[in-house]
Amino acid sequence: MAPPKRGIPATDSSEEGTPTQNWQTPNPSRQSSEDINLGNEDLSSSLIDLLSTLAIDQEEQHNTEMVETNGKKEITINKPTVFNGDRTKSKSFIQDCYLYMDINDDIYNMDKKRIAFILSFCMEGGAKLWKEQYLTSRTRGTNPNQMIEWDTLLAFLEKFHDAFTPVDETRSSMNDIKRLRQKPNERVENIINKFKLLVGQANLGTETESDHAHLIGLFQKCITPQLADRILYSEDLPRTIQGWYKKATTFNTNYRLAKVFREEPEEHRRAPRWNNFPRNNRNYDPNRMDIGAMTAEERAELIRKC
Helix, strand or coil: CCCCCCCEEEEEECCCCCEEEEEECCCHHHHHHHHHHHHHHHHHHHHHHHHHHHHHHHHHHHHHHHHHHHCCCCCCCCCCCCECCCHHHHHHHHHHHHHHHHHCCCCCCCHHHHHHHHHCCECCHHHHHHHHHHHHHHEECCCCCCEECCCCHHHHHHHHHHHHCCCCHHHHHHHHHHHCCCCCCCCHHHHHHHHHHHHHHCCCCCCCHHHHHHHHHHHHHHCCHHHHHHHHCCCCCCCCHHHHHHHHHHHHHHHHHHHHHHCCCHHHHCCCCCCCCCCCCCCCCCCCCCCCCCCHHHHHHHHHHC
16 A cells, blocks of 8 residues: 655546545745744734733723722812811811812812712701701602702802801901910910911901001010010011011020020039049048147247257
């Protein structure tokens, strides 16, 4: 039996149209070039697959970053404290709410969201009662089809300020300024901060020279008389309220440092004392008394008799 022929089968058609296989002897040079072409095709295919994979990975990473970037996650800063209806704290409460909502404006981007955020912190005292009354007045329909008809943010804030803003904030703040006094051991920085807050609440300006003179007169009565006199008798007397703040802080700091030095234990700051007595005479008694000592005349007379 003849061994099978090696080669590439070629399909051919006979006269009847039936396909037959003809064995062809491979050409070595042609086979080598075909192998190279196949190798190049495999390499190109691998590179294309690799590039496609990298492109898909980059696209997925980009999509993930976009989701994380565009994801509506709140920025974690301090939220407002619970509001109990204290009129003196209503302004700072609304400011804290605005700060939080503004930094997260991609979330609190509607009036009803902002109103709901503010109401969520009205949880104690008169603020809680006012919130319940407000929501009751804005609720429409009956169970289970109740819904809240939200105000605009401007209309809501007008109602809030009418309920919790001090009746006469300017006069109340002026009275607080007149009662403000620095305690003997209190830092002047605390008085300055309280004074600034009350000045803002009283709507006192600092535009003109008379405004500064008015504020300086009020500030002099808030600090201790000794500190006020120290500033008044200083070489460079300040003409603005900011200058008084700076002078008061400097003098008060120096006073506290000097006070700490005076209260330091004596052995820590006592100057060294020098011992002027002879060190070689250990038996010398500085408190001894010279008894029976002779004068020069008595000594000369005694020598003459001898």
